[in-house]
Amino acid sequence: MDRRTTIKWMLAAAALPLARDPLHAATAPKAQAKPYGQDPKLLNVYHPGELWPLTFNAAQRRTATVLCDAIIPADATSPSASAVGVVDFLDEWISAPYPAQQKDRAIVLKGLHWLDRESGRRFFKPAHELDAQQLHAICDDICYLPKARPHFVEAARFFARYRDLTASGFYTTPEGRKDLQFVGNVPLASFDGPPLEVLKKVGLA
C-alpha cells in the first residue's frame, strides 16, 4: 500500500458524482418519473428508460455491471447477466416511481457506492478494475447474511437484494428461460402430464 496509489484512488473516487453525495443520490428519485397507471397498453413492448428516466451514471453502471456478472457470469450454458441487459433492467427497476422500487433504489445505490469504497480501501481501485480474485474476496464477505461479520451486515443485505434483482432480470430473458430449460408458452393440442422418466425419478412409476 503506497501513498501515491492511495491518493490516486481517493482522487478517482472523488470524481464520481455518487461518491460525493451518496445519500442525496440514493434518496432523491427523478421528479419526472410517473407511474404507468391502472390502464397501461398491455400489448406494447417496453424498454428501460421509456416510461421513466434512468438513474445510473457511467461509474455506477460499471460497478453494477461487474457485480451482476460476479453473480451470474457466462458459463457453458448461457451468457452473463450484463450481456442480456440486466444492468438496464436494474436501472429501470431502481428508477421506477413505486414504493418497493424506491426502497430498492436506496439499497442499490448505497450498496454500489459501498462496493467501490470497499474496493478502494482494500485494493486501491474501483470495483470494475478488480481482478476476479479480488472481487470474490469482497463478495465472499457479504454473500450470506447469516454469516456476515457485524461490519458487513448492511453490505450483505445489499448483496442479497442485488442478487435477487439480478436473477429476476436474467431469468426473465429468452437466454435465462433457456438456461432453466423452461418449456412452455406454446399452444399444445393436448396436455399429457409428466413423462414416464419424470415419474420414475420421483418414485411414482
Place this chain on the structure above:
Amino acid sequence: MPFINAEAAAKTDYDVIVVGSGAGGGQMAYTLTMGGARVLMLEAGRNYDPITETAMFQTPEMAPLRGASTPDKPFGFYDATVDGGWQVPGEPYTQASTNEAQRFDWWRARMLGGRTNHWGRISLRNGPYDFKPQSRDGLGFDWPIGYADMAPYYDKVEMLVGVYGANDGLENTPDSPEGCLLPPPKPLVSDLLVHKYAGTLGIPVIAGHRAVLTRQLDWKNSPAKLHPGNPAAQQIITADMKQRGACFWTTPCGNGCSIRANYQSTTVHLPPALATGKLDIVTDAMVNEVTLGKDGRASGVHFIDRTSHRNVSISARAVVLAASACETVRILLNSKSAQFPHGLGNSSGKVGKYLMDTVGSDLGGQIPLLENLPPHNEEGVSGLHMYVPWWQYKEAGKLGFARGYHIEFGGGRRMPGAGTAAKLEWLTGGSYGAKFKEDARRYYGSFVHFAGRGEMIPNEKSFCEIDPKVKDKWGIPVLRFHWQWSEHETRQAAHMQRTFADIITAMGGRVRGEVKTDGAKAIEPGGSIIHEVGGAIMGDDARTSVVNKWCQTWDVKNLFLADGAPFPSNADKNPTLTIMANAWRVADHILERMQRKEL
C-alpha cells in the same frame, strides 16, 4: 346497437336494469335476455374487449419491471384487471379504525366484466351443509334455501360456462350430474406427490374444479338442457358454444383469454346475451342511486356518465343490483328518500351488516424430490389441477374453530418471472457465480405452495356503512369499513399453517419461511382474498334480513340483488360459481313474475 350511450338509453324502455357486468350481472343479463326480457346493463368502468386486449403470449421482458406486481397492477403487469385494484384513484374508501388488524381492503375492477376477467376460475359448489350452517353448529345464519334449490342451477352454470372436475363422492363436496363437468386436466408431478404424501396423513387430494374448457362444450346436448322449450335461446347458445376455443394449455388464465377458453363474463355471458338483440350496455355509468316511485317501487336508477360527467336517470320495470357486494350496499345506503331515510331496503337496519371475506393463509416448501427434473411442459391449465376439499367434518366441535377450509396448491416449472431464483440463500448458503447458476437450475420448479381458503362466520363487528364526510371524485359518499376476525377464523388460519407444514414435511420437503402458529399473524387481512360477500343478506324474516329467498328486497318489490351481497354465509367454497347459480335462479323468478304481470 348493443353498446349505446347514456342519451340513447334514457330514451329506451327496459324491462330490467342490471347494475354490474361481472359474474352476477353477466348471468342475470344472460338469463333475462334469453328469456325475452329487454335489459339495460350499466357498468361503472370502461368497455373492455378481451379478444383484442388480452396479453396472451407476451413474455416478462416485454413488460415494465419484467411484469412485476406494482400498486397499479397488484397481480402483475399482464393481469387482465383494468382500472382496478385495492385502490382506485379518485374513488377512496375509509377505515373506521387505525388498527391494522381491523382493516378491510376493498378490491374493485372498473371494467366491463369486472373481476371475472382476472379471477382464479375456481368453481366449487356449496354443499348441503353450507346452506344450513347455523342449524349445524348454532353460529351465523342459515340460508332460506337449501342445496336442492340451488343444485339445478349449479348444473346449468357448469354446462354453460364450462367447468372441469370429477365426482369424488366426498362429504359436503357435491357431485355433478352426468354431462355437467368437463374432464379434469392431467395432474402435474407435484400434484401427484402431494396426493401421495398428503394421503399418508389422511388428507384427500382430488381433481380441482375450474371454469376452463378442457375440451369444447357439449353444444349438441347442453343447449336443450339449458333452455328447454326455448328454441331461439338454444340456437344462440349452440352457435356461441361452437365459437369458444378449448384450452390450448398455455398462457395464464389471470391475463384473460382471447380464445374464450375460460369463463369471464365478457367472453361467456355477454356475447350470447348481446346476440339476443335484447341487451343494451352502457359503460362508464357510475350508478349512485336507485330511484323510488310514488308507488313505493323502484322507478329506475340514477347514474353519472363518467365521460360527460352528466347526471342521467333511467327507468325500468325492475332493477337488479349486481355491482359487487360492497358497491351494492353503497348504492342502497346512498338511495335515501323520505320513505327510506336510512337507505333503500334498509328498514331492518341490516344493509351493510355481516360482511364476510374468506380466511386465507399460505405456506410454501421446497421438495428435494422435485429438484433437477427432466425438463417438461408443466403449464397445463395454469392453476389448480388438484386440490384438497375440507376433510374433517367428523371432527366438528373438536378443532377449536367452527367450519373448515379447502387447500389450493401448486408447483411446477412455470414461466420464470421477477422473483425466480430469488431468496434462495436458505438453500444455497449464499452462493453466487457459477455455483449460483447451478443452484438456480437445481431449485427451479422444486417448490410447492399451499394456500388455505376457509369459512368466516359473519359477526356484528364486520360491516360497512357510509362515511359521513368523505365523497369520491363523482361526489358520491364512500364506504367506511369495520372489520374484526373472531377466534374461529384466526385459529383456523393457524391450523392451516400446521397442516401445510405437515404435508411439506411428509413430502420430504423443507418449509420456506416461518410456520405461523399465532393465528392472528397467520391470517391474511380482511379483503385480501377478494371473496367479500354479505352486506344485504337473504333470510325468512324481514326484521333480520334485507332480501327474501328470491333476493328481492323486503321493502321494495321490484328491486333484486344478484351478486354476493345476499349470501348469509361464506362457505370455504369460492363464491363465484354460487353467485352465478343464484343469479340464474333469481332471473328465472323475475321472468316468471313478469309473465304473471307481477312486475
